Amino acid sequence: MASLSVPPTLPRASPAVVGAARGRRAAVRVRTAAAALGGGGGGGMEQHLGDGPRSPVKENPVMSNVGKSTNILWHNCPIGQSDRQKLLGQKGCVVWITGLSGSGKSTLACALSRELHYRGHLTYVLDGDNLRHGLNRDLSFKSEDRAENIRRVGEVAKLFADAGIICIASLISPYRRDRDACRALLPDSKFIEVFLDLPLQICEARDPKGLxxxxRAGKIKGFTGIDDPYEPPVNGEIVIKMKDGECPSPKAMAKQVLCYLEENGYLQA
Ligand SMILES: Nc1ncnc2c1ncn2[C@@H]1O[C@H](COP(=O)(O)OS(=O)(=O)O)[C@@H](OP(=O)(O)O)[C@H]1O
Ligand SMILES: Nc1ncnc2c1ncn2[C@@H]1O[C@H](COP(=O)(O)OP(=O)(O)O)[C@@H](O)[C@H]1O
Known part of the structure; x- marks a missing residue:
């Protein structure tokens, strides 16, 4: 049998617990069957699970039109975000890192992911560069494509947060409106905006990709900070700045975010 590798801080289910869970699932199946046959006590989980005569789906379906999708129905699942959060011992959220190219977004995302992982927390990094190799490969850097890029990543990040995962998104995301739209997808405290506030001169001096x-030579048009705007956050949760003319180390940047997550209860269910 394949064995899952569980970080040391996550509780491992004992055979007794697994057995009890199986028993509960069997009980739910029995109640579901009873509900489908018209028996059972109504109300509660069996109403959601059953697809028989008492099912709200069949009795009173509420169809919606969303965007270009017509006649669609929202399906609820009995296992929800809080169940997954309890399993993982953390709160799902989105840490959204924004800043100029070369400001250190990917470096921070990886350092933070590493720090959290070693503490037994499940993370996933959504990096702008990487996503443009697949999900967003059809998008350019004109403003409407950047908006679509951010919208898609915001939606994916929301799913990761719903899964109970600490999702770390690192994209330039230069326009305030696009970032705010991602924030609006989540309950307010689940979106943590981190601004890597490094001066353009520092980012330009780093220029790891030569972009x-x-x-500057006019060979790339519409480059953020040069001939395309960057709009800094006004009310973000975290700002990372130079101190005494020095940029904090990757580990120090990660610690700043980690402290915020710890102090605000994200590292417990
Ligand atoms: N015109 C232009 N402007 C800015 N950046 C450019 C551009 N063309 C290519 N690149 C490279 O693409 C990376 C940014 O991708 P993002 O998806 O994060 O950008 S955005 O959020 O949609 O603005 C960015 O990566 P980072 O340097 O890691 O930020 C650049 O390497
Ligand atoms: N805190 C830091 N201190 C020193 N150098 C850094 C720091 N963060 C990133 N760098 C360096 O700056 C360059 C750009 O970092 P990167 O994470 O790729 O930025 P971005 O993802 O914002 O484009 C890389 O060469 C990286 O090693």
Whole structure:
């Protein structure tokens, strides 16, 4: 049998617990069958699970039109976010890192993911560059494509948060309106905006991919910070800044975010 590797801080289910869970599932199946036959006590989980005569889906379906999708129905699942959070011992959320190219977004995302992982927390990094290799490969850097890029990543990040995972999104996300739209997808405290507030000169001096050089030479058009705007957050949760002319180390940046998560209860269910 394949064995799952569980971080040391996550509780492992004992055979007795697994057995009890199986017993509960069997009980739910029995109640569901009873509800489908018209028996059972109404109300509660069996109403959601049953697809028989008492099912709200069949009796009173509420169909919606959303965007270009017509006649669609929202299906609820009996296992919800809080169940998954309890399993993981953390709160699902989105840590959204924004800043200029070269400001250290990917570096921070990886350092934070590592720090959390070693503490037994489940994370997933959504990196702008990486996503443009697949999910967003059809998008350019014109403003409407950047907006669509951010919208898609915001939706994916929301699903990760719903899964109970600490989702770390690192994208330039230069326009305030697009970031605010992602924030609006989640309950307010589940979206943590981290602004990597490094001056353009520092980012440009780093230029690890040589893109600023190409942008200055006019070989890349619409490069953020050069000939395309970057709108800094006004009310973000965390700002990472230079101190005494020095950029904090990757570990120090990660610790700043980690402290915020700890102090605000995200690292417990
Ligand atoms: N015109 C232009 N402007 C800004 N950035 C550019 C551009 N063209 C290519 N790149 C490279 O694409 C990476 C940014 O992708 P993102 O998806 O994060 O951008 S955005 O949020 O949609 O603005 C960005 O990666 P990072 O340097 O890691 O930020 C760049 O390497
Ligand atoms: N805190 C830091 N201190 C020093 N150098 C850094 C720091 N963060 C990132 N860097 C370096 O800056 C460059 C850009 O970092 P990166 O994480 O790729 O930025 P972004 O994802 O914002 O484009 C890389 O060469 C990286 O090693």
């Amino acid at each position: 600023y050089k190409l942008a």
